[in-house]
Amino acid sequence: xxxxxxxxxxxxxxxxxxxxxxxxxxxxxxxxxxxxxxxxxxxxxxxxxxxxxxxxxxxxxxxxxxxxxxxxxxxxxxxxxxxxxxxxxxxxxxxxxxxxxxxxxxxxxxxxxxxxxxxxxxxxx
Numbered sequence: 001x002x003x004x005x006x007x008x009x010x011x012x013x014x015x016x017x018x019x020x021x022x023x024x025x026x027x028x029x030x031x032x033x034x035x036x037x038x039x040x041x042x043x044x045x046x047x048x049x050x051x052x053x054x055x056x057x058x059x060x061x062x063x064x065x066x067x068x069x070x071x072x073x074x075x076x077x078x079x080x081x082x083x084x085x086x087x088x089x090x091x092x093x094x095x096x097x098x099x100x101x102x103x104x105x106x107x108x109x110x111x112x113x114x115x116x117x118x119x120x121x122x123x124x125x
Contacts, residue, residue: 012039013039015109018105037063042060044122049098050082068116068117070095070121071119073122075125077100
């Protein structure tokens with residue numbers, strides 16, 4: 001079997017698995033939704049896209065230096081967030097890509113391997 005894990009530094013927050021209401025990230029299990037950056041993962045008290053608190057999310061994302069893109073995992077299906085989210089992120093220089101959570105996990109891992117400044121806000125499925 002071929003190893004498809006992208007090459008990343010040992011302290012990177014690579015997403016190793018998702019589903020059953022949680023995630024496995026850098027060898028640690030998380031129950032519920034999370035926000036992931038290259039160096040840290042934190043719990044995120046969100047269960048659906050329509051419950052995203054934009055200001056709270058922006059406060060969390062401001063801790064990431066030179067953040068250029070946010071991968072928003074919207075759950076088991078792709079659900080567009082409120083247009084205000086894209087507008088507020090763009091105003092701070094952050095692009096938004098939304099997709100189902102599985103696709104967002106995979107895309108975040110690729111961005112991490114490319115050493116891009118990215119974050120993922122992932123709604124658990």
